[in-house]
Amino acid sequence: IKYRFFQKASKCSKEFQRIKNEHADKVIAEVTLGQVLTGMKGIPLLVTDTSKLDPNEGIRFKGYSIPELREKLPKISSTGEPLPEGLFYLMLIGEIPTHEDVMNLSKDFATRAHVPQHVFDVIDAMPMNSRPMTQFSAAILAMATESIFQKAYRAGVNKKYYWDSTYEDVMNLIARLPRVAAYIYRRNFYNNEQIEPNPRLDWAGNLAHMMGFDSEDIRRLFRLYMVIHADHEGGNVSAHTAHLVGSALSNPYYAYSAAMTGLAGPLHGFANQDVIHWISQMIEDLDTDKPTDEQVATYCKKTLEEGRVIPGYGHAVLRKTDPRFTAQQDFAEKYIKDDAMIDIVNQLYKIVPPILSNVGKIKNPWPNVDAFSGSLLYHYGIEEYTFYTVLFGVSRALGVLASFVNDRVYGMPIERPTSHPLEWFRDKVEGK
Numbered sequence: 001i002k003y004r005f006f007q008k009a010s011k012c013s014k015e016f017q018r019i020k021n022e023h024a025d026k027v028i029a030e031v032t033l034g035q036v037l038t039g040m041k042g043i044p045l046l047v048t049d050t051s052k053l054d055p056n057e058g059i060r061f062k063g064y065s066i067p068e069l070r071e072k073l074p075k076i077s078s079t080g081e082p083l084p085e086g087l088f089y090l091m092l093i094g095e096i097p098t099h100e101d102v103m104n105l106s107k108d109f110a111t112r113a114h115v116p117q118h119v120f121d122v123i124d125a126m127p128m129n130s131r132p133m134t135q136f137s138a139a140i141l142a143m144a145t146e147s148i149f150q151k152a153y154r155a156g157v158n159k160k161y162y163w164d165s166t167y168e169d170v171m172n173l174i175a176r177l178p179r180v181a182a183y184i185y186r187r188n189f190y191n192n193e194q195i196e197p198n199p200r201l202d203w204a205g206n207l208a209h210m211m212g213f214d215s216e217d218i219r220r221l222f223r224l225y226m227v228i229h230a231d232h233e234g235g236n237v238s239a240h241t242a243h244l245v246g247s248a249l250s251n252p253y254y255a256y257s258a259a260m261t262g263l264a265g266p267l268h269g270f271a272n273q274d275v276i277h278w279i280s281q282m283i284e285d286l287d288t289d290k291p292t293d294e295q296v297a298t299y300c301k302k303t304l305e306e307g308r309v310i311p312g313y314g315h316a317v318l319r320k321t322d323p324r325f326t327a328q329q330d331f332a333e334k335y336i337k338d339d340a341m342i343d344i345v346n347q348l349y350k351i352v353p354p355i356l357s358n359v360g361k362i363k364n365p366w367p368n369v370d371a372f373s374g375s376l377l378y379h380y381g382i383e384e385y386t387f388y389t390v391l392f393g394v395s396r397a398l399g400v401l402a403s404f405v406n407d408r409v410y411g412m413p414i415e416r417p418t419s420h421p422l423e424w425f426r427d428k429v430e431g432k
């Protein structure tokens with residue numbers, strides 16, 4: 001896979017250099033003050049090859065939609081969900097892999113999965129009330145001792161070979177994340193009774209196993225979960241953070257640890273856990289897990305009146321129902337019968353969009369990926385929702401770190417946009 005990546009990547013790298021050399025002074029967009037003051041939305045500023053987000057159609061990975069991936073990527077059984085290793089291959093190499101390619105990649109991850117003891121020691125040294133995402137980010141940072149890029153850099157490697165040691169770091173880090181995540185889960189919720197990895201299992205199946213879940217049903221869910229959360233183009237907080245930190249030639253462990261502190265924010269990946277927290281509070285307040293539509297609507301309006309967001313709804317780019325939501329809804333319809341939490345999630349899908357539309361300022365009243373994911377995990381017995389964002393973080397590594405290696409192949413420079421005091425922007429538009 002490394003050789004195939006190099007062959008593909010060196011062609012792309014030449015194209016990158018050619019475009020840069022021939023067209024660097026061409027104007028590609030105009031920037032409005034509104035864009036600057038609302039989070040730089042819509043400004044084409046980043047080169048990301050792994051996936052592209054369309055506001056109406058949702059995410060496509062190297063051109064493939066989620067339904068297409070669920071059909072085309074290799075699976076362990078014909079009725080199951082695709083293996084996330086296949087999606088990583090697609091994002092890295094640009095082609096749908098064969099079953100053999102995916103199995104080889106799965107084995108490659110298994111051989112790289114050893115986590116050094118000091119990483120567990122760092123986790124164990126943290127108080128039990130530190131959030132799972134704090135532990136996850138700290139553990140990844142602690143693993144930077146293993147960075148091959150850092151050693152190569154110190155040894156004076158030529159910059160044209162940065163991609164090589166970065167590739168090794170990225171593969172090792174992805175391979176190790178399930179073990180780190182499962183360790184945090186068992187430490188927090190199962191009295192630190194740890195379960196050893198099973199190297200014969202696939203990447204996602206092994207994560208479920210180390211967390212203590214061995215049924216084929218849950219492995220299927222984990223494979224779907226890891227595929228749909230893997231990437232969302234380059235401008236979201238976690239992906240952009242990794243790219244930005246990496247632009248200083250920080251190693252992938254530093255960059256991904258930083259990315260995880262961004263994912264932990266309530267407007268981003270924290271929504272993955274916050275949805276179940278919010279629904280649980282609603283169930284508690286209303287004293288029923290079968291609320292009427294009217295009760296749900298009143299609860300939603302109360303949340304808005306309190307100046308809070310309804311988690312799992314809205315998006316900075318999407319303007320329709322997230323296809324990642326639809327994929328999970330489809331999964332639930334197929335495999336799950338009679339589940340109170342999932343019933344509420346479906347009920348919210350009917351009730352929330354018109355309420356958010358009525359607010360007026362909310363650009364997207366539709367559900368995002370986080371509106372559904374927690375209810376599926378909950379159904380299969382992973383009720384500790386404070387952990388969910390860690391699972392999101394394991395998955396997101398696939399896309400973000402594939403892009404990270406691409407950045408090194410392209411020889412991406414340090415990122416350094418310009419800033420001005422507010423008066424500068426005021427004077428610019430008011431013509432002073």
Ligand code: FCX
Nearest residue numbers: 267268269271309310311312313314315316362363364368
């Ligand atoms: N509930 C209440 N208010 C909402 C809202 C929601 N679900 N979604 C947007 N709004 C509000 C914003 O807070 C903003 O209010 P303000 O003008 O008073 O600051 C206004 O509507 C306009 O926001 P908008 O332009 O539509 O959306 P943004 O790009 O600013 O924000 C997010 C996008 C996703 C942050 C926003 O919709 C939100 O907070 N949603 C709830 C949290 C969530 O689900 N996050 C996960 C997103 C994603 F899928 C992921 O990263 O995992």
